[in-house]
Amino acid sequence: MSLKESPSAFSTTYESAVNRSLESWCEQADSTATGTDRCTFLAFSDESPVGITAIYRDKCNREEGEMLQVWVSPDFRGSEAARELLDTTLRWCGENGILRVLATIARGNVRALKFYRKYGFDSEPATSCDAASSLVLVRTSKNLRIPIEGGTMDEAMTPYGLALLDFFNGDSSAKVVAQREDGLRSDLPTSVFFRAPTEFSPLEQTALALCRGEVLDVGAGAGCHSLAIQDRGMKVWAIDISSQGVEIMSKRGVKRVQRADVFKFQAGPFDTLLLLMHGLGMVANLPGLDRFLHHAHNLVKPDGQILCDSLDVRVTTEPIHLAYQDANRQAGCYFGEIRMQFEYKGQLGPFFSWLHVDAETLAEHAKKTRWACRIVRREGNGDYLAQLTPIPKTA
């Protein structure tokens, strides 16, 4: 049944399996039932088998093993039986000195990816780049130390910051790679972070026209908006978690610049908080959005405002993006929560979450944290600009 239902989970076909002799099956069963090099586990419900996994130790590297034949009957996926099967297999690996466990899945199989991630697997950058159709996942004790939201934001931004710094120092070809957890890789040319005011999109121009009073540019990057605001004779403070970003901004002439995590930043209050280029994404997920909106009341004057842009990720017809959104929903996550890592010149940051929130969900979360939300501008690609103003406590 398993071979017919999920042929890609196995290295053999249904036809060759039914043609195998009983002795050959017994031999395989014996070889994986004894010793410490191979093991097969079965999950049962009542008397019926509902899942299987096998682990094979690598012949050269004895601390490495590969998980094969991982299959759970469709009715039992996400069940206690599936969890126990994986737990038992991984426990056996630990008890038998297999410290690095590999699992190969089809690229784009987001459901399998989410499942393995729950057990501490992460994609293997070196091999995942080579294989066009498959993705190798690795579970090591190091992976397990990385929190599910991907280490610290500071570490996550380092490859991006180094690429920005190289560009600033004259390497116009510097580009950082963003790798999403399903293996999708996109190049981010660093030049975009140094865009001139004449290159600002209509959405950015609208946002800058709405800026008033003292402005806090949150996640200011290389300072393109801070410099533009400063050039208009307005007072602007730029903060960013990236030390390289902060260094660049100082050298480019941003007068008030500080390295800070917005969640820990205490200053102001300001008239305007500005988060552009989907900068609101730094809140990571919807609980993070609430945390940020609560904290922002300390940073913004009672008659002040937050100007931020974000993206409705549903505005796409790309199958790979739609599959990713579905996998998020199935895993109980908001569809616009993107988990990715940055890579630059072989340096890989930890995975982190970045939130793209649709306008209606933003308005809902704004309301419950006492912000009035006005959508100032919507673009055809799902981008939009929002203006949030504090709702007085008495209202």
Ligand SMILES: C[S@@+](CC[C@H](N)C(=O)[O-])C[C@H]1O[C@@H](n2cnc3c(N)ncnc32)[C@H](O)[C@@H]1O
């Ligand atoms: C998409 S970039 C936007 C850069 C800039 N605003 C622009 O439009 O070019 C997001 C920026 O947010 C910064 N960032 C991420 N998390 C942060 C946090 N918790 N606090 C402050 N800055 C953060 C990153 O280092 C990065 O520079």
